[in-house]
Amino acid sequence: MESFNDQTLKKLVSDRGGEFLNHQFQNLCEECGFEHLKSPAETPQHNGFSERANQTILEKTCCLLNGSNLSNSYWAEAVNTATLLRNLVPTPSRLNRSPYNIWEGSPPQIK
Template identity: 55%
Template structure:
């Protein structure tokens, strides 16, 4: 899990950051948009609950960097209460939070490409980030036997209507 931002200009909905959550089993990606970094815990908690309800499984491990948005009383209290391990990568070692760092790089590359191709105003970055993540989740993945991340996460084929 990682935070990107601040992104300038802010999005059309006045978001400055986005939170990237990558499931380690399937590499399924989820992004949540934030106006401030202090929103990270609330967005994570809501998403964690949604993911656990969908999967009928509980979180076992959370990997983050040592950013202040992740190293705080709220995250400590939740990990103690829920029983998951919060692994914090050592400072200045993005390779130890590799899933999220690679996902962020891919999301940003796709976003820049799509925005340039569509000639969109920069304030539409959040909409394009959402689109980039959707494309990643729905596309066949060679390293996953050409299955989509969506299929690996939900065990259902996406409905492309």
């Protein structure tokens, strides 16, 4: 696993979805040297932060597509845009800093 911004992944927390419980994914975890922690089955409340983040991205994606009258063939691009917007916008819960600002150490340069 490549480091990004001098940060390396140490732990990954996921639900018990099939995409995380196969040998290929387990081998990737071992090869890259990070620990895979699994939340208990059928307990989305244990993944509350991730579940809410995914819901927010889904809502923004739907708004982008509906507001622009684009077809669902643009779904992937709309998801990427919604995620970018979420990462650039500051929020009070993060002391009015954006995820980008927290990760990079400075606010994004938007022109």
